[in-house]
Amino acid sequence: MAKLRFHIRYPEEKIPDPILYEIGQEFNVITSIRRADVRETTGWLDVEFTGEVDEIDNAISGLRDKGCIVDPIELNIVE
Amino acid sequence: MAKMKSLVCRECGKEYPTKDIHVCELCFGPLEVKYDYDEIKTTISREKIEAGPKSLWRYIDLLPVEGQPTVGKYAGFTPLVRAHNLGAYLGIDELYIKNDCVNHPTLSFKDRVVAIALTRARELGFETVACASTGNLANSVAAHASSAGMKCYVFIPGDLEAAKVLGNLIYRPNVIEIEGTYDDVNRLCSEIAGERRWAFVNINVRPYYAEGSKTLAFETAEQLGWRAPDQVVVPMASGSLLTKIWKGLKEFEKLGLLDQVNTKVNGAQAEGCSPIATAYKNGRDFFKPVKPDTIAKSLAIGNPADGYYALKTVSESQGAMDSVTDDEVVEGIKLLAQTEGIFAETAGGVTIGVLRKLAKQGIIKKHDVTVAYITGNGLKTQEAVIDSVGRPIRIQPSLSHFTKKFELEEPA
Numbered sequence: 130m131a132k133l134r135f136h137i138r139y140p141e142e143k144i145p146d147p148i149l150y151e152i153g154q155e156f157n158v159i160t161s162i163r164r165a166d167v168r169e170t171t172g173w174l175d176v177e178f179t180g181e182v183d184e185i186d187n188a189i190s191g192l193r194d195k196g197c198i199v200d201p202i203e204l205n206i207v208e
Numbered sequence: 209m210a211k212m213k214s215l216v217c218r219e220c221g222k223e224y225p226t227k228d229i230h231v232c233e234l235c236f237g238p239l240e241v242k243y244d245y246d247e248i249k250t251t252i253s254r255e256k257i258e259a260g261p262k263s264l265w266r267y268i269d270l271l272p273v274e275g276q277p278t279v280g281k282y283a284g285f286t287p288l289v290r291a292h293n294l295g296a297y298l299g300i301d302e303l304y305i306k307n308d309c310v311n312h313p314t315l316s317f318k319d320r321v322v323a324i325a326l327t328r329a330r331e332l333g334f335e336t337v338a339c340a341s342t343g344n345l346a347n348s349v350a351a352h353a354s355s356a357g358m359k360c361y362v363f364i365p366g367d368l369e370a371a372k373v374l375g376n377l378i379y380r381p382n383v384i385e386i387e388g389t390y391d392d393v394n395r396l397c398s399e400i401a402g403e404r405r406w407a408f409v410n411i412n413v414r415p416y417y418a419e420g421s422k423t424l425a426f427e428t429a430e431q432l433g434w435r436a437p438d439q440v441v442v443p444m445a446s447g448s449l450l451t452k453i454w455k456g457l458k459e460f461e462k463l464g465l466l467d468q469v470n471t472k473v474n475g476a477q478a479e480g481c482s483p484i485a486t487a488y489k490n491g492r493d494f495f496k497p498v499k500p501d502t503i504a505k506s507l508a509i510g511n512p513a514d515g516y517y518a519l520k521t522v523s524e525s526q527g528a529m530d531s532v533t534d535d536e537v538v539e540g541i542k543l544l545a546q547t548e549g550i551f552a553e554t555a556g557g558v559t560i561g562v563l564r565k566l567a568k569q570g571i572i573k574k575h576d577v578t579v580a581y582i583t584g585n586g587l588k589t590q591e592a593v594i595d596s597v598g599r600p601i602r603i604q605p606s607l608s609h610f611t612k613k614f615e616l617e618e619p620a
Contacts, residue, residue, distance in 0.1 A: 201398030204513040
């Protein structure tokens with residue numbers, strides 16, 4: 130089982146949607162929110178995913194398909 | 209002297225030992241170095257610094273290493289140039305250019321942060337260093353690793369320009385081109401950093417690496433005759449440099465090396481990648497990530513790790529932020545070259561472009577002691593100006609042609 134950490138940003142129109150709940154239903158991953166800021170016009174979550182690496186990859190693709198921006202917890206590291 | 213107390217989470221304040229960790233295990237906030245300023249105060253002085261080496265290591269008491277420097281011994285202490293001509297053009301009486309175009313050994317400010325990161329990496333027992341980069345950082349890591357005899361891995365996107373790849377290959381590191389998008393490179397490097405016992409300079413040793421940027425502030429204050437400037441203009445990529453310049457000035461104030469710091473810290477971005485400056489303009493304390501589209505590649509970070517902290521710093525120091533178009537970047541590069549004889553890379557064009565705007569808007573005033581940070585050498589990004597600098601004047605090999613061409617009088 131792998132543990133990977135991500136910063137997930139929601140598009141404004143998706144803020145009311147229970148996206149992380151849906152991802153937990155659609156893929157075999159455990160999600161643990163460590164920090165978050167959700168407001169009327171913006172929303173982000175710092176989340177740890179636990180599961181098989183392939184399944185985490187599928188969950189990340191799923192988040193991107195739903196319009197989320199997903200980065201490693203360090204955000205952009207290519208300098 | 210145990211000058212480093214701990215690593216501390218910038219969000220929840222939880223403390224950790226000074227090892228190769230960069231994220232709080234509790235809240236995933238970023239970690240930074242916490243110093244024992246009471247201890248440092250007993251040894252540091254202006255005189256001691258002035259008697260130190262002519263490099264950034266003269267400030268070793270405030271740098272996150274335990275012993276003496278072992279890598280990057282000659283980095284830093286670059287010229288602070290009094291910019292009379294550019295100052296006159298912009299209407300600023302006392303303008304300075306902090307010229308990191310001539311940093312050693314790879315001609316960019318990254319030589320500062322890498323010198324610190326690799327010295328600390330060695331202290332932590334690493335034999336291999338790595339980074340993910342599209343330019344200056346890779347050059348600096350590869351060069352320093354080569355001189356230090358450390359193994360080096362440089363990860364680059366598969367579509368990087370040939371000249372930039374060459375700038376890495378010459379030092380013979382392992383250069384790995386990753387087939388995929390920028391996001392793929394980002395993700396893979398983060399995962400490799402978690403898997404391997406390597407010092408990834410901007411990941412697991414980032415808390416130490418980032419501290420190297422403070423030396424730009426230390427040098428500025430010392431070179432101004434132990435004064436803090438009224439205004440600084442700093443280019444922003446991740447936003448880290450701007451926050452560390454402020455931290456450096458405040459540390460000098462805390463330790464009594466500067467009387468008072470009222471410096472306004474101003475941030476500069478290119479319009480094609482300006483998530484932080486846009487948030488500032490819209491009065492927000494958060495930024496929205498963007499897909500970069502600018503010639504200022506060394507600043508093209510669309511989801512900047514320290515963007516939030518840069519906004520906070522500018523607010524705290526009562527500074528400002530602005531952005532410039534790519535055309536204004538080129539104009540900025542040319543203006544600096546043609547007034548001060550300094551050829552900066554595109555990030556420098558961003559800084560000068562924003563400096564110009566802030567002066568025009570009256571945000572930077574005539575009597576403000578102002579410092580603009582030029583972070584990389586123009587020879588690295590010649591393609592940005594190649595079509596806008598004209599051509600040589602071609603003449604026949606005869607004195608009369610030369611005289612006629614320039615409408616000079618015949619010598620008596």
